[in-house]
Structure formats: C-alpha cells, structure tokens
Amino acid sequence: MSPATTLLPAVAGTIAISAFGILAGLLFLGIDRKFAAHMQARIGPPIRQPFIDTMKLLRKESVVPDNAIPWLFNFAPILALASSITILLYLPIGSLMPVLGAYGDLVLIMYLLTVPALAMVAGGFASGSPYATVGAQREMVTMMAYEFPLAIAIIAIAWRLSMAGIAYPFSLATIATNPFWGVMGPLGIIGGIILLLILAWVTPAELSRVPFDSQEAETELAGGLLVEYSGRNLALFYLAQGVRTIAMAAIAVAVFLPWNISTFVAMSPALALAVDFLFFLAKVLLVVFVSVSLIRVSMARFKITQIVSVYWIWFGGLGILGLLLIVLDATFGVW
Amino acid sequence: MNITKSFNRSLWAFHFNSGSCNGCEIEIVATLTPRYDPERFGIKLVGSPKHADLLLVTGPVVKKMRPRLLRVYEQIPDPKVVMCVGACGISGGPFYDSYNLDGPIDDVIPVDVYVPGCPPRPEGIIFGVVRALQKLERLQGELP
Ligand code: SF4
Numbered sequence: 001m002s003p004a005t006t007l008l009p010a011v012a013g014t015i016a017i018s019a020f021g022i023l024a025g026l027l028f029l030g031i032d033r034k035f036a037a038h039m040q041a042r043i044g045p046p047i048r049q050p051f052i053d054t055m056k057l058l059r060k061e062s063v064v065p066d067n068a069i070p071w072l073f074n075f076a077p078i079l080a081l082a083s084s085i086t087i088l089l090y091l092p093i094g095s096l097m098p099v100l101g102a103y104g105d106l107v108l109i110m111y112l113l114t115v116p117a118l119a120m121v122a123g124g125f126a127s128g129s130p131y132a133t134v135g136a137q138r139e140m141v142t143m144m145a146y147e148f149p150l151a152i153a154i155i156a157i158a159w160r161l162s163m164a165g166i167a168y169p170f171s172l173a174t175i176a177t178n179p180f181w182g183v184m185g186p187l188g189i190i191g192g193i194i195l196l197l198i199l200a201w202v203t204p205a206e207l208s209r210v211p212f213d214s215q216e217a218e219t220e221l222a223g224g225l226l227v228e229y230s231g232r233n234l235a236l237f238y239l240a241q242g243v244r245t246i247a248m249a250a251i252a253v254a255v256f257l258p259w260n261i262s263t264f265v266a267m268s269p270a271l272a273l274a275v276d277f278l279f280f281l282a283k284v285l286l287v288v289f290v291s292v293s294l295i296r297v298s299m300a301r302f303k304i305t306q307i308v309s310v311y312w313i314w315f316g317g318l319g320i321l322g323l324l325l326i327v328l329d330a331t332f333g334v335w
Numbered sequence: 336m337n338i339t340k341s342f343n344r345s346l347w348a349f350h351f352n353s354g355s356c357n358g359c360e361i362e363i364v365a366t367l368t369p370r371y372d373p374e375r376f377g378i379k380l381v382g383s384p385k386h387a388d389l390l391l392v393t394g395p396v397v398k399k400m401r402p403r404l405l406r407v408y409e410q411i412p413d414p415k416v417v418m419c420v421g422a423c424g425i426s427g428g429p430f431y432d433s434y435n436l437d438g439p440i441d442d443v444i445p446v447d448v449y450v451p452g453c454p455p456r457p458e459g460i461i462f463g464v465v466r467a468l469q470k471l472e473r474l475q476g477e478l479p
Binding site: 033043045053056062227228 | 342412
C-alpha cells in the first residue's frame with residue numbers, strides 16, 4: 001500500500017473521531033448532570049448545559065498568573081484534550097474497528113490513559129499556586145493507586161483469551177470480536193464479574209469524579225489542579241473531561257460488553273453500522289450511569305489516604321481473587 | 336461579542352465572606368438546595384475566583400478583609416458581575432457604627448446588584464441574579 005492510501009483514512013478517521021468524541025463527551029456530561037439531579041429530586045440543568053458552559057468559558061478572559069510558567073500552563077490543556085482523543089482512536093466504536101487498531105493494543109491504551117492525567121499534573125505544577133501543587137501531588141498518588149487494580153483487570157482478560165488459543169489477545173479488535181465471557185466456565189464468569197466491578201470503580205478515579213476527586217476538592221483545595229485556570233484553558237480541560245468519559249466507557253464496553261446487534265440479527269451493512277453505533281451509545285450510557293452518576297451521587301469524597309488503601313488493599317485483593325478464579329477456570333477447564 | 340447570551344444560562348458564582356455574621360451564608364447555601372435548584376438555570380457555586388462570573392459578597396468589609404476582597408475581585412476574569420447580599424454590605428447593617436469597618440462594599444469594589452434583607456430569603460437572592468442579568472442586557476444595549 002502506498003502512504004496515501006493508509007494515511008488518508010487515518011486522517012479522515014481522526015477528524016471524525018475528534019468531532020464525535022467532543023460532541024458525545026459534552027452530551028454525556030450533560031446526561032450525567034441530569035441523572036444526578038433527578039437522583040437528588042431536582043429538575044437539573046438542561047442536557048445541553050455543558051455546551052452552554054463551554055461557549056461561555058470560550059468567551060471569557062483567560063488569565064495566566066504572574067508566577068506561572070506560561071508555555072507549560074497554556075500547553076497542558078491542549079495536551080490533555082489531544083491525548084484523550086488519541087485514546088479514542090485505538091478503541092472500537094460499535095462495529096467500526098479502531099482507526100489506529102493496527103498500530104496499538106490494550107497495553108498502549110493503559111499507558112495513554114495516564115497522559116491526560118499527567119497533563120493535568122503538569123498544568124497544576126506550572127500554575128505556581130500552592131493549591132494547584134497540592135492537587136497535582138494528590139492526582140499523582142491517585143494515579144498510582146488505581147493503576148494496580150486496572151492492570152489486573154485488563155491483564156487477566158487478555159491472558160484468559162490467550163489461554164483459549166486466540167491469537168493477538170491484547171489487540172482490541174480481537175477482544176471486541178471474541179467476547180471473553182464465551183470462552184469461560186462458571187468459575188471464570190464469577191471472576192469476570194468481579195473484574196467488571198473493579199473496572200466500574202476505577203472509572204471515577206480515572207475521571208477524577210466523586211468519591212475520588214480529592215485532587216480537585218472544591219471545599220478544601222478550591223478547585224485543586226484547575227484552581228488557576230480560566231476561560232479558554234478551562235474550557236479545553238472541560239472538553240478533555242468529556243472525551244475521557246467516553247474513552248473510559250468505551251474501554252469498559254470493548255473489554256466487558258463487546259456484543260453487537262448485527263452479529264445476532266442479519267441486516268444490510270449500512271443499517272448494521274447505524275444500529276451498532278446506537279447500541280454502542282446505549283452501552284456507554286449504561287457505564288456512565290453506573291460508574292459515574294450512581295457512584296458520585298451515593299458517596300461522599302474519600303480522603304487521599306483512603307483512596308490508596310481502597311485501591312491497593314480492597315480492590316487489589318478483589319482483583320487478585322478474580323484473577324485466581326480465572327486461572328482456576330483456565331487450568332481445570334469448563335466444569 | 337454578546338456576553339449576556341452565554342451568561343443567561345450559565346452563571347458560575349464565587350462566594351466571598353467579608354466579615355458577615357454567617358446568616359447570609361446560610362441563606363446562600365439554602366438557595367443551592369434541591370428545593371430551589373438554581374442549577375437548572377446553569378447557576379453553580381465554584382471553588383476558585385478564576386472560574387467565576389458572579390461574585391457574591393456578604394458582610395460589611397472589615398479592615399482586614401479589604402485587601403483580600405480587592406484581590407479576589409481582580410482575580411475574576413472579565414466579564415463579571417458583583418452582587419452584594421445582605422443589609423451589611425449595603426450600609427453596614429447592624430454593624431453600621433462599628434470601629435473596624437472599611438465598608439460598605441461599594442466603597443471598595445463596584446457593585447452591580449444589591450439584595451437587601453438581614454438575611455435575604457433565597458427567593459430574594461434568585462431575584463437578584465435575574466436583575467443582574469437584566470442589567471447586563473441593558474448595558475449591552477447601550478453599548479455602541
Ligand atoms: S446582613 Fe444580616 S444576616 Fe447577613 S451577614 Fe449581615 S448581619 Fe448577618
């Protein structure tokens with residue numbers, strides 16, 4: 001293949017995915033706010049509220065504090081948004097295979113997931129405010145805490161697929177086309193459910209939402225990492241937040257809920273694409289509802305020390321139990 | 336650039352206490368409860384002045400708070416609205432002849448809307464926000 005034939009679809013796909021990521025991200029932030037409001041017996045903002053907020057932020061003045069490092073301070077929000085979109089490029093959306101699927105797998109995605117968080121840390125340190133510095137340190141601690149259970153969940157699934165004799169177990173195209181629930185016996189399914197729960201609890205930390213938002217804590221850190229950001233830069237971080245929400249939900253969907261309607265019901269290719277896309281959005285909605293809205297409304301914020309022990313001791317232990325069940329399932333076969 | 340259109344449905348408030356008795360704070364928090372739910376109009380309380388559009392000031396501005404109030408006012412990115420909540424900020428209220436006042440608020444920073452009451456009811460505060468938006472719209476119309 002000539003470079004043009006490989007480059008063109010990739011560029012077009014990137015533009016399409018960026019537009020989809022930003023629009024759907026804001027939409028899901030709005031849906032999440034509506035859910036939370038209804039759970040608190042409120043009417044809540046309209047679903048397009050995040051769009052209005054972004055428009056307003058883009059029109060406001062963008063202040064760079066005197067003791068900030070200007071280039072890093074302005075670069076961090078762009079990096080956060082760009083890296084969040086990059087994650088989406090490696091994830092399948094409905095029955096559409098990932099745009100860059102041939103160039104990266106699940107392990108790369110795990111590394112990419114840390115980049116937006118690191119961008120926020122860099123922005124926090126660059127703003128030269130003590131609140132932002134404390135927030136940045138907390139973000140790093142949170143990142144180290146949730147990485148461990150997340151790695152267990154993802155490695156366990158890929159390992160089980162490889163034990164079932166499937167080639168390229170880390171590739172997302174493989175994971176999405178071979179739902180791992182199908183290769184497992186009852187023990188493995190229990191293990192899979194445990195790992196699914198862990199992923200649902202890692203998601204709010206990854207997205208820095210309540211109860212794992214100690215790095216942004218409005219009440220004690222006055223906005224933490226983002227304390228010095230205003231106007232356009234804050235809007236970019238807000239967009240990145242939306243895209244990350246979609247990306248995290250898409251990972252959960254790709255690994256744990258990969259089914260497509262078109263594999264069960266026969267239809268024309270164009271119709272199948274549309275139906276699968278809508279079904280994908282429904283699955284993302286389910287993930288966002290459970291692991292963002294429901295958890296955030298029902299819990300208060302953890303202290304930073306509690307976050308570490310929750311993830312390392314409780315979810316780490318649970319993850320190893322899940323892994324053990326899957327290993328047993330693979331060794332003794334289907335009962 | 337039409338500033339009021341985006342402000343109309345999305346106004347982020349930062350609350351500053353310049354030495355109030357805490358009565359007005361309680362009413363501001365009451366305004367944010369599900370009973371009144373100002374989030375349905377896009378109004379929410381933020382933790383940093385850098386994120387805010389609306390500065391809610393309570394209290395009569397004691398001497399120590401004057402430089403802090405000025406600093407917070409300057410940190411809010413333009414365009415911004417200032418709302419003075421409570422009788423204290425308007426005239427000194429029950430503390431009018433106190434020895435340590437440097438206020439009232441409009442001696443320190445320009446105020447757009449006054450909400451009287453000691454403390455004002457949540458309905459009053461919401462009405463004040465509506466008036467602030469109307470004032471912005473009027474200023475918008477008068478601009479060339
Ligand atoms: S106006 Fe009344 S309630 Fe409000 S701070 Fe002043 S004294 Fe307290």
